[in-house]
Amino acid sequence: QSVLTQPPSASGTPGQRVTISCSGSSSNIGSNTVNWFQQLPGTAPKLLIYTNNQRPSGVPDRFSGSKSGTSASLAISGLQSEDEADYYCAAWDDSLNGWVFGGGTKLTVL
Amino acid sequence: EVQLVESGGGLVQPGGSLRLSCAASGFTFSSSAMNWVRQAPGKGLDWVSTISPGGGSSYYADSVKGRFTISRDNSKNTLYLQMNSLRAEDTAVYYCAKDRHCDFWGQGTLVTVSS
Numbered sequence: 433q434s435v436l437t438q439p440p441s442a443s444g445t446p447g448q449r450v451t452i453s454c455s456g457s458s459s460n461i462g463s464n465t466v467n468w469f470q471q472l473p474g475t476a477p478k479l480l481i482y483t484n485n486q487r488p489s490g491v492p493d494r495f496s497g498s499k500s501g502t503s504a505s506l507a508i509s510g511l512q513s514e515d516e517a518d519y520y521c522a523a524w525d526d527s528l529n530g531w532v533f534g535g536g537t538k539l540t541v542l
Numbered sequence: 543e544v545q546l547v548e549s550g551g552g553l554v555q556p557g558g559s560l561r562l563s564c565a566a567s568g569f570t571f572s573s574s575a576m577n578w579v580r581q582a583p584g585k586g587l588d589w590v591s592t593i594s595p596g597g598g599s600s601y602y603a604d605s606v607k608g609r610f611t612i613s614r615d616n617s618k619n620t621l622y623l624q625m626n627s628l629r630a631e632d633t634a635v636y637y638c639a640k641d642r643h644c645d646f647w648g649q650g651t652l653v654t655v656s657s
Contacts, residue, residue: 434586467643469587476637476647477579477587488645520587522644530601531577531589531644 435460436521438534445542449509452537454521456502460532464524466504468497471518471536480519481506508539516541544568544646546638551651558628558655564621564638564648572596572616574641578623580634581650588634591623606632628655 437455444450454466468481479488481497484504496507504523508515521534550562564576578590591612592601600612611624621638635650 469644471587476649477639477644478647479643479645482643482645518586522587522589528604530603531579531592533587533589536586 434535435525435528435532436523436534438519438521438537440535441538441540443540443542444508444511446511446513448511449507450511450539451508452506452519452521452539454504454506454534456504456523456532458502459527460502460523460525461499461504462502463526466497466499467522468495468504468506469520469522471520473517477520511541513541515539544640546640546646546648548636548638548648548651551636551653553654553656554628555657556629556655559624559626560628560653562623562625562636562638562651562653564623566619566621566638566640569640571614571619576612576614576621576641577639577644578612578621578636579639579644579647580632580636580653582631582634585634590636593621625653628653630655 465483469477470480471477484499485497494510518536520536525532545567547565577592593612597614609627613622633655637650638648640646
C-alpha cells in the first residue's frame with residue numbers, strides 16, 4: 433500500500449488528453465512539492481515534472497503538472513504512442529522524514 | 543554529460559551483506575544530495591535513503607533503518623549503500639538518483655536475496 437494514491441491504469445487514443453491523479457495527505461503533498469517520473473518499459477525512471485509544474489529541459493510541453501491541497505495531477509495532451517509508460521508521483525513526507533511514491537499508473541495508448 | 547553507474551549487485555543469501563556503489567560524473571557531485579531508490583520485480587518505486595551533499599545528514603525508509611547505511615566519498619565522486627541483514631523482500635533493482643528532485647537516474651543494479 434503506497435502512501436500516495438494513483439489509479440493503477442489509464443488509457444487514451446493518439447491525440448487525446450489524459451490526466452493521472454495523485455492523492456496524498458497534509459504531511460506530504462499538502463506541505464511539499466510534487467515530482468512526476470516516467471518509466472518506459474525496461475528503462476530507468478526519468479524526471480518529468482518537478483516542483484509541481486516545472487518541466488526539466490527536454491521534456492515536451494505536452495506534459496504538465498498541477499497541485500491543489502493534498503492532491504496533484506499530471507496531464508498529457510496530444511497523446512503519442514511513445515507516451516506508453518508507467519508514471520509515478522512523489523513527494524517528501526514530513527512525518528516519515530523521507531520520500532514517498534505513488535504506486536504508479538500504467539498508461540496505455542490505444 | 544551526467545552519468546551515474548551503479549555496481550555491486552548480485553545474489554546473496556538471507557542475512558548476508560552487500561555494498562552497492564554509484565560512480566558519478568558530469569556534474570558537481572559534492573554539491574548534490576544523492577538518493578537510493580529500489581524497485582522490486584514487477585512493482586513500483588520505493589525510496590530507500592537520501593544523503594546530503596556533504597554527507598552530514600542522511601535519511602532512511604523505516605524498512606531499512608538499522609540495516610542499511612548510505613555514505614559518499616566526494617573525493618571519488620562515489621555514492622555507497624552498505625546493506626546488512628538482507629531479507630528476501632530486499633530483492634530489487636537499486637537505482638541511485640541525483641539531487642533533491644531525483645533529476646537523473648542510473649541504470650540500476652539488481653540485488654537478489656535468496657537461498
